[in-house]
Amino acid sequence: MTRPLLEVxxxxxxxxxxxxxxKAVRGVSFNVQPGETVGIVGxxxxxxxxxxxxxxxxxxxxxxxxxxxxxxxxxxxxxxNKKELRNIRxxxxxxxxxxxxxxxxxxxxxxFQINEAMRAHNKIPRRDISRRGIDLLKxxxxxxxxxxxxxxxxxxxxxxxxxxxxxMGLSNKPDLLIADEPTTALDVTVQAQILELLRDLxxxxxxxxxxxxxxxxxxxxxxxxxxxxxxxxxxxxxxxxQIFDSPQHPYTWxxxxxxxRIDSDRQERLLSIEGLPPDLIDLPVGCKFNPRCPFRVExxxxxxxxxxxxxxxxxxxxxxxxxxxxxDMNAATIEDTSPGAASGVHPRGLRPEADPTAAxxxxxx
Amino acid sequence: xxxxxxxxxxxxxxxxxxxREQASLWRDGLRRLRRNRLALxxxxxxxxLAIVALVALVWTPYPTSAIGVAPIYSGPSGSHLLxxxxxxxxxxxxLMAGAQISLAVGLLSAAIVLGIGVVVGLTAGYFRGWVxxxxxxxxxxxxxxxxxxxxxxxxxxxxxxFTNVVIAISATVWMDVARxxxxxxxxxxxxxxVEAARASGARNLKxxxxxxxxxxxxxxxxxxxxxxxxAILFEAFLSYLGVGIPPPTPTxxxxxxxxxxxxxxxxxxxxxxxxxxxxxxxxxxxxxxGLRDAFDPRQKR
Numbered sequence: 001m002t003r004p005l006l007e008v009x010x011x012x013x014x015x016x017x018x019x020x021x022x023k024a025v026r027g028v029s030f031n032v033q034p035g036e037t038v039g040i041v042g043x044x045x046x047x048x049x050x051x052x053x054x055x056x057x058x059x060x061x062x063x064x065x066x067x068x069x070x071x072x073x074x075x076x077x078x079x080x081n082k083k084e085l086r087n088i089r090x091x092x093x094x095x096x097x098x099x100x101x102x103x104x105x106x107x108x109x110x111x112f113q114i115n116e117a118m119r120a121h122n123k124i125p126r127r128d129i130s131r132r133g134i135d136l137l138k139x140x141x142x143x144x145x146x147x148x149x150x151x152x153x154x155x156x157x158x159x160x161x162x163x164x165x166x167x168m169g170l171s172n173k174p175d176l177l178i179a180d181e182p183t184t185a186l187d188v189t190v191q192a193q194i195l196e197l198l199r200d201l202x203x204x205x206x207x208x209x210x211x212x213x214x215x216x217x218x219x220x221x222x223x224x225x226x227x228x229x230x231x232x233x234x235x236x237x238x239x240x241x242q243i244f245d246s247p248q249h250p251y252t253w254x255x256x257x258x259x260x261r262i263d264s265d266r267q268e269r270l271l272s273i274e275g276l277p278p279d280l281i282d283l284p285v286g287c288k289f290n291p292r293c294p295f296r297v298e299x300x301x302x303x304x305x306x307x308x309x310x311x312x313x314x315x316x317x318x319x320x321x322x323x324x325x326x327x328d329m330n331a332a333t334i335e336d337t338s339p340g341a342a343s344g345v346h347p348r349g350l351r352p353e354a355d356p357t358a359a360x361x362x363x364x365x
Numbered sequence: 366x367x368x369x370x371x372x373x374x375x376x377x378x379x380x381x382x383x384x385r386e387q388a389s390l391w392r393d394g395l396r397r398l399r400r401n402r403l404a405l406x407x408x409x410x411x412x413x414l415a416i417v418a419l420v421a422l423v424w425t426p427y428p429t430s431a432i433g434v435a436p437i438y439s440g441p442s443g444s445h446l447l448x449x450x451x452x453x454x455x456x457x458x459x460l461m462a463g464a465q466i467s468l469a470v471g472l473l474s475a476a477i478v479l480g481i482g483v484v485v486g487l488t489a490g491y492f493r494g495w496v497x498x499x500x501x502x503x504x505x506x507x508x509x510x511x512x513x514x515x516x517x518x519x520x521x522x523x524x525x526x527f528t529n530v531v532i533a534i535s536a537t538v539w540m541d542v543a544r545x546x547x548x549x550x551x552x553x554x555x556x557x558x559v560e561a562a563r564a565s566g567a568r569n570l571k572x573x574x575x576x577x578x579x580x581x582x583x584x585x586x587x588x589x590x591x592x593x594x595x596a597i598l599f600e601a602f603l604s605y606l607g608v609g610i611p612p613p614t615p616t617x618x619x620x621x622x623x624x625x626x627x628x629x630x631x632x633x634x635x636x637x638x639x640x641x642x643x644x645x646x647x648x649x650x651x652x653x654x655g656l657r658d659a660f661d662p663r664q665k666r
Contacts, residue, residue, distance in 0.1 A: 056564055061494075090565030097564075102557040107579045116575070117565045168565065 004031040004071075005175055005208050006055070011068035013047075013054045020281040024050040024063070026232045032176065037202055037209045039219035039240070041255070042229035045277055048212045051229070052178050055210075056093060057085045073175070091121040094169035098181035100161035104153035110137075110164050111149035117171045124172065136167035140197060159190035163197065170201060178210045183218060195221050216259055220244060228252045231278050231288040234307065238314030248316040248323060250295045254337065271337050287319065294334065294342040295325040394583075397659035404655020407648035414645060418464040425458035430613045438631040448633045450623055456634065459615035460641055466616045467597045467645065470531055474596035477535040478542050479589050485539075486546025487573050491554055497547070504540045512537035516599065517608060525611045530603060534596045545588050549581035556580075583660035590653035594646045601642055617642045 013025040025047040032038050040048045053059045055070055057077065070077040072093065077085065089095075097103040105113060114133045118124045124132055137145035140163040153161060162182060169177055179198065183191040199222055202209050211223055219226050219240060226243050228236040228251065236249040247253040257271040275292040278284055284291055287300040299319045307317040320343075325331040329342040336342075398404055426446075427434045435442075435449035442448065447456040489500035507515075519533040553559065554577060562572050603609035604618030612619060617638040624635030 058560070058564055086566045086568065088566070089563070090567075095561070095564040097557055097561055099557060103561040105558040105562075105576050105580065107582075108576075116567070116571075120566050120568075120571070165561070168561075 003074075005034045005036075005073065006032040007069070007071040008051075008055070009069040009071070011051065011054055011070065012066045013050050013059055013063060014066050015063040017062055017281075022280045023283065024232050024280055025054060028068075028229075028232075028234050030227055030234060030237060032208050032210060034175065035202070035206045035208050036225065037199075037211065037223045039211045039213065039223035039226040040229060041213060041216060041219055041226060043214055043255075043277060045280075046229045047232040048214075048229055049180055050232075052095065052180050052210065052212055055178065056089050056095060058089075058095075087121065090117055090169075090174070091123055091172045092174055093176045093178065094172065094174040095178040095180065096162070096165045096169045096182050099185045100158060100165045101153065101185070103165055104156075104161055106153055108152075109149070110151050110153060110156065114149070114164065114168050114171055117168045121172050132171065133167075136171055137164070139170070139201070140164070140167045141193075142167075158186050159193060162186060162190075162194055166194075166197065166201070170205065170207070173205065174207055176208045176210065178212070180212045181214070182211070183215075184213070191218070192221075198222060216244075216255060228255070231283065232280060233288060233317065235289065235318070236314070236316040237307075238311070242311065242314050246311070246322070248310040248314065248321045249289075249318045250293045250320065250322065250325065251289050252316075253322050253325075253331070254292075254294075257337075274338050287317075290339075292339050294337045294339065295320045295322075295329055295331065296340055296345050297343055298345055300345075394659040398655055401655040401658060403651045404659075407651040407655070410644065410648045411652065414464055414648075415468060417461055418468050421458075421461035421465055425455075425461050427455035427458045429458045429462045429615055430454065438627060438634075440631060440633055447637050448631065450620070450634050451627055456620070456637060459620055460617070460637060462615045463617040463620060463638065464641065464645075466527070466610060466614065467600065467642070470527075470534065470600040471593040471597040471649075473531050474534045474538070475589050475592045477531065478539045478592050478596075479585070481535070481539045482542025482546050482588075483578065483585065485543040486548075487550050487577065489543075490547040490550025491569070491573055491577065493551075500543075500547070504543055507537075507540050512599075513602075516603060520603065520608050525608060527610050527614075530600055530609055533603075534599050537599070538592055538595055542585065542588050542592065545584060546581060549584060550577055553577045553580050586660060587653060587657040590649065590656055594649035594653075597642070597649070598646055 008031070009029050011025055011028040012023070015022040015024055028047070028051055030038070040051065042048050050059065050063070054065050054068075055072075055077065057065075057080075059065060065078060068078065072088070077088065080088070104110070108116075111130075111133050114136060115129050118129045118132065119126075134145050134149055137149055142148055142160055142163050148156070148160075153164075156164060162185075166182075169179075177198075182198070183194050186194060195218060198209060198211075201207065202222075209222070211219065213219060223240050226237065226240050227234050228243070228249065230251045236243065236247065236252045243252060244256065247256055251273075254271065254273045258273060260270055273292055278288055278291065284301075286302050287293070287296070287305050290296045290300040293300065297320055303319070305317045305319045307315050310316045310318075310321055310323070322331060325342065331342060334342050421429075431454060433453040434455050435445045435453050437449060437451055437453040439445065439453075440448045445455050445457065447460065450456055450459070485500055485504075489497040515537050516533040519536060520529055523529040523532070550573075559572055559576055562576050567575070600609060601616065601618030601621070604616040605622045607619075607622065609618055610616050620638040621635055621642070624632070624638065627634055
């Protein structure tokens with residue numbers, strides 16, 4: 001394997017609020033290879049965006065990266081000063097945001113904004129900038145680019161605005177493009193176009209893409225590898241097909257079960273995940289998913305699970321893993337996904353010293 | 366869960382590729398402004414006043430300081446349209462020259478206030494924290510001290526001159542604009558396009574003047590338009606009290622002050638400068654209102 005383009009090691013980003021320390025990202029580690037497409041999924045507030053912001057040093061007060069290493073092309077981004085970091089932003093690592101309308105400055109012309117991104121970094125020769133601006137708009141398939149480049153953002157449709165944002169992101173030929181929910185504000189047909197565009201650009205330009213989304217379908221459509229985040233931690237990671245076929249963390253499993261499928265029986269119930277993500281100020285002891293997990297065992301309440309290899313190239317942080325849940329807890333057929341339902345472990349009946357397998361033996365099924 | 370293959374984007378907006386007229390923010394605003402009759406009349410009046418002031422630079426019916434060109438205290442007549450004052454100076458000539466002073470004071474103060482307000486407001490709003498704390502405290506202190514007292518003290522200490530009057534006026538009215546810019550910046554800095562600019566490696570200066578300021582320009586222009594009449598009024602007031610620009614420079618305030626002393630005998634000496642002053646203030650206020658409606662529609666009541 002070649003040397004990773006980006007290596008994130010034990011990233012911790014906390015927000016120091018009046019109510020306490022919000023531990024938004026805890027111990028996140030992952031690699032991105034050159035040209036790779038990686039998806040980060042998870043529900044709202046699980047730390048996806050904060051992770052992305054941390055990579056570029058964009059976390060604002062009261063937030064701060066408290067610990068970790070972000071090694072990009074051999075240098076630790078967290079050790080760079082403001083100026084060096086600014087030179088990386090938009091030049092080597094570009095970012096596109098969720099809402100293309102609010103990400104474009106309403107009083108400046110599209111072309112001006114795209115060219116400005118190039119002017120900020122001197123990577124593109126000055127005399128080529130205006131030509132490249134039009135070429136970029138063409139590349140992201142904005143029709144009549146020569147004229148539309150003089151438009152203001154409000155004259156663009158939602159999809160075209162996101163195309164313009166992508167053009168801006170690609171303008172300095174970055175090695176890594178971070179797309180934070182790039183399609184959330186768009187309707188489905190436009191979503192598909194934008195994804196197709198991102199896929200093509202990934203092939204043409206060789207830029208690696210980190211795609212942040214809560215939509216599993218989008219990950220399936222674009223990414224080769226996926227990281228599943230829950231409550232500020234990576235709970236599972238691996239190749240997309242493998243994770244979708246055999247998720248090993250109960251959270252991933254629940255997420256996949258909660259997605260409606262066009263080919264599913266109309267009578268079949270969608271399984272929702274009961275409860276809410278934990279309060280990031282006051283986290284549960286042990287596994288952070290334990291208040292909602294149907295397969296929890298007693299060990300989950302005492303020891304935080306470590307992320308370890310569960311299959312070739314696939315890691316999960318779970319004491320039980322779905323493999324065992326299928327074998328011992330009838331996970332394939334359960335209807336009731338309320339916390340502890342499959343394993344029969346409820347916090348009240350906890351005996352911290354007890355052998356977790358004992359709890360399994362007592363379980364009603 | 367696979368993403369459905371979509372048609373290529375090339376066909377997406379064929380109908381919208383026709384080149385349309387560019388409906389920019391400014392063009393829109395100007396159109397709204399033209400529909401506002403009061404603002405339009407005010408603008409015409411102010412343009413005429415500016416022309417008169419410019420003409421007065423090179424030509425007035427009589428030299429502005431020439432004594433005895435008319436009988437003292439004489440009323441309006443064919444040769445002296447607005448009459449003469451207590452020294453027999455032609456009032457029209459003096460009012461024309463006074464327009465120069467008033468407009469110069471108004472515009473210059475507005476420019477200074479704009480400069481200070483924008484820099485101070487952007488700094489406070491963008492960097493927040495202790496910077497904002499210090500600046501906001503200074504603004505509040507300036508609000509706390511009576512403006513007239515500050516101006517009187519400054520003119521007394523620095524001496525009576527045109528420059529010092531402008532400085533004194535600017536020092537007492539800059540806070541409104543600074544506070545407005547600060548508020549705008551506080552809200553605009555949280556916009557996603559500012560975040561996006563930061564993510565693409567833009568410098569702070571670029572973000573401040575390239576992204577935040579242009580978006581706050583509408584309200585700022587409106588606020589500055591209202592600075593002009595208050596500066597003119599303030600200058601007239603200082604001159605009326607005899608601490609403004611020193612004689613023999615004819616200013617509306619000074620002429621009015623002379624007129625008050627001869628009110629029984631010849632009311633026209635008070636009447637005409639007061640009229641000029643009132644009309645000018647009204648015009649600036651109407652124009653400011655019009656500009657606000659045109660460029661800052663959110664503030665409409």
